[in-house]
Amino acid sequence: GAVVSQHPSWVICKSGTSVKIECRSLDFQATTMFWYRQFPKQSLMLMATSNEGSKATYEQGVEKDKFLINHASLTLSTLTVTSAHPEDSSFYICSARDYLSGRANYEQFFGPGTRLTVL
Amino acid sequence: AQTVTQSQPEMSVQEAETVTLSCTYDTSESDYYLFWYKQPPSRQMILVIRQEAYKQQNATENRFSVNFQKAAKSFSLKISDSQLGDAAMYFCAYRRGNNNDMRFGAGTRLTVKP
Numbered sequence: 001g002a003v004v005s006q007h008p009s010w011v012i013c014k015s016g017t018s019v020k021i022e023c024r025s026l027d028f029q030a031t032t033m034f035w036y037r038q039f040p041k042q043s044l045m046l047m048a049t050s051n052e053g054s055k056a057t058y059e060q061g062v063e064k065d066k067f068l069i070n071h072a073s074l075t076l077s078t079l080t081v082t083s084a085h086p087e088d089s090s091f092y093i094c095s096a097r098d099y100l101s102g103r104a105n106y107e108q109f110f111g112p113g114t115r116l117t118v119l
Numbered sequence: 120a121q122t123v124t125q126s127q128p129e130m131s132v133q134e135a136e137t138v139t140l141s142c143t144y145d146t147s148e149s150d151y152y153l154f155w156y157k158q159p160p161s162r163q164m165i166l167v168i169r170q171e172a173y174k175q176q177n178a179t180e181n182r183f184s185v186n187f188q189k190a191a192k193s194f195s196l197k198i199s200d201s202q203l204g205d206a207a208m209y210f211c212a213y214r215r216g217n218n219n220d221m222r223f224g225a226g227t228r229l230t231v232k233p
Contacts, residue, residue, distance in 0.1 A: 034220055034221070038162075042225070042226075043210060043223045043224060043225045043226050044164075044210070044223045045223075046220050046221075046222070049220050091162060093162075093164065095164075095221075107166060107169070108221055110163065110164035112161070112162065112163050113162045113163070
């Protein structure tokens, strides 16, 4: 149980285009989802926290107009990288927490990540 | 702000031997959780072990155990009987309270030599 999926697993796009990444909790309701970015050989850096039905909270230095996050349902959050540029190329990881049921109140479940390459 | 420091960018261990990965953190909170995650080449984050700050007993999961020194704000991971499959990046993480985000250290790359 407690599986989080991401789609796509990898994507290549041209500079200036927008890319949407989906994060789904498959067998639990994710009241909170987190989006991380990981550059090669570096750690995970939190980009934003999204709660179902409300606006995402962005970390300092993360442009909210560039990285649009929508958490419209308890099982789906999306990250849209708008007008992508080569410097946005990175590995994007989402994680989800099931706070309501109490089953996983200590733990975040991570998706497998999405590798974005912007040409 | 809470920070997590992993001072060992790389570590190496012989198969079947024991290795300890270091982690220190900085916080003024009393309610927090600490985690060790493993990230193999697949990049999937895998929870290795977690420790609640209010528990004095060190957490143990099979070959993995922690040395939690609350006063020193230290949280090291010991891997016993190392196996080739243990080779990965290991991240120490901190979470304030029960419903907050997680902050990660820079990571330690563990190599296991046959």
